[in-house]
Amino acid sequence: MNTKQRERNQPNLRVNAERLWDTIMETAKIGGTAKGGICRLTLTDSDRQVRDWFVRASKSIGCVVTVDEMGNIFAHRPGRDKTLPPNAIGSHLDTQPSGGKFDGIVGVLSGLEVLRTLNEAGYTTKAPLEVINWTNEEGSRFNPPMLASGVFAGVFDRDFAYAREDSNDKKFGEELERIGYRGKTKCGDQKPGAYFELHIEQGPVLEAENKTIGVVTGVQGQRWYDVNVTGRESHAGSTPMNMRHDAMVACARMVEAINKIALNHAPLAVSTVGLVEVKPNSRNVIPGSVFFSVDLRHPNDAVLSEMDKELKMMVKEVTRETGLKIELENIWNSPSIKFDETCISLVRAAAGDLGYSYRDMISGAGHDAVYIARAAPTAMIFIPCENGISHNEIEKTEPEHVAAGANVLLAAVIAQDKIEPRTDR
Numbered sequence: 437m438n439t440k441q442r443e444r445n446q447p448n449l450r451v452n453a454e455r456l457w458d459t460i461m462e463t464a465k466i467g468g469t470a471k472g473g474i475c476r477l478t479l480t481d482s483d484r485q486v487r488d489w490f491v492r493a494s495k496s497i498g499c500v501v502t503v504d505e506m507g508n509i510f511a512h513r514p515g516r517d518k519t520l521p522p523n524a525i526g527s528h529l530d531t532q533p534s535g536g537k538f539d540g541i542v543g544v545l546s547g548l549e550v551l552r553t554l555n556e557a558g559y560t561t562k563a564p565l566e567v568i569n570w571t572n573e574e575g576s577r578f579n580p581p582m583l584a585s586g587v588f589a590g591v592f593d594r595d596f597a598y599a600r601e602d603s604n605d606k607k608f609g610e611e612l613e614r615i616g617y618r619g620k621t622k623c624g625d626q627k628p629g630a631y632f633e634l635h636i637e638q639g640p641v642l643e644a645e646n647k648t649i650g651v652v653t654g655v656q657g658q659r660w661y662d663v664n665v666t667g668r669e670s671h672a673g674s675t676p677m678n679m680r681h682d683a684m685v686a687c688a689r690m691v692e693a694i695n696k697i698a699l700n701h702a703p704l705a706v707s708t709v710g711l712v713e714v715k716p717n718s719r720n721v722i723p724g725s726v727f728f729s730v731d732l733r734h735p736n737d738a739v740l741s742e743m744d745k746e747l748k749m750m751v752k753e754v755t756r757e758t759g760l761k762i763e764l765e766n767i768w769n770s771p772s773i774k775f776d777e778t779c780i781s782l783v784r785a786a787a788g789d790l791g792y793s794y795r796d797m798i799s800g801a802g803h804d805a806v807y808i809a810r811a812a813p814t815a816m817i818f819i820p821c822e823n824g825i826s827h828n829e830i831e832k833t834e835p836e837h838v839a840a841g842a843n844v845l846l847a848a849v850i851a852q853d854k855i856e857p858r859t860d861r
């Protein structure tokens with residue numbers, strides 16, 4: 437049987453669900469916590485251990501492993517045509533300090549399972565395939581998150597990344613060296629032909645709608661603001677109501693109004709005031725100043741701009757009504773990302789062909805795919821997680837959902853390999 441015939445005869449390739457689940461449970465022991473989660477902060481000894489495991493596992497199935505200068509690991513499975521860029525599958529093996537067993541890990545280990553499945557089937561793709569473990573997705577030891585995929589995509593430069601410090605003043609570059617994962621290849625040199633990332637949803641939507649697969653079409657835009665309200669501290673008993681300059685009352689009005697801004701742009705807009713500091717924070721003193729944060733998100737940047745306008749107008753109005761000094765500062769913007777139409781349609785078709793229930797959705801959280809989308813055609817696949825909980829040791833996802841996600845990943849990657857490589861990038 438030649439390769440063409442074999443491909444035609446293997447239309448229903450499926451991953452080995454049990455092996456994938458066992459692999460997830462096996463690596464979960466590295467940095468495993470008593471409550472069943474994982475603490476595997478980036479560039480720690482446990483991160484090195486899981487990297488060593490990944491390198492060994494990849495080599496044992498015939499991959500050529502390279503590590504770039506940011507410690508990103510590439511497990512390369514040759515294709516029939518060496519001149520084509522590899523189609524890549526990736527995510528991260530690092531976790532939060534009290535992280536779960538699935539966030540990021542499902543993506544990398546499903547990639548490995550895809551390669552194992554193809555090996556067993558004797559299926560050689562036209563373009564090479566690569567499974568990538570990105571360094572420091574979580575950003576919990578070294579800020580910012582998605583640091584190494586960011587360098588790969590040219591969002592951050594390498595030396596900025598090397599200079600990041602953890603809370604013990606240890607530098608990223610030195611820790612990378614210490615664990616032996618400062619590779620030689622220049623980060624970002626070899627862009628994938630296409631990139632797919634499987635991840636748990638980290639939200640409650642799929643579970644609530646009883647859907648197995650989320651076809652992720654993009655990542656929402658996000659804007660952060662700081663607000664400082666200055667009133668005047670005075671006695672809570674002896675200051676008449678009409679003579680007060682109460683910073684907290686102004687804050688409360690704005691919190692309510694900020695909530696309404698998102699409701700006005702339902703159902704996709706969200707707005708949050710998650711951090712409030714009241715001074716002097718005393719029971720019998722009228723608050724003299726309040727600091728609070730604002731987080732606005734929407735998948736469409738034009739709507740986000742509209743929300744930004746409404747926020748500014750509202751602040752002006754509350755300033756006028758209360759006579760207090762209110763300073764609003766926009767401290768960070770992250771534009772929305774639209775994933776590649778072709779890659780998205782391959783994921784959607786794979787979910788449909790495999791008979792899984794699915795829906796299109798926008799990611800509420802950041803992922804390596806957000807940055808890789810700038811460097812290569814990209815799409816993501818979501819699977820449900822119990823109660824939408826993640827970044828938590830109790831994070832849970834069902835074995836059949838992991839298997840479904842990996843099967844969609846496999847089918848999407850095979851379908852991607854069959855389309856003509858694009859020359860528009």
Ligand SMILES: [Zn+2]
Nearest residue numbers: 539540573635
């Ligand atoms: Zn993640």
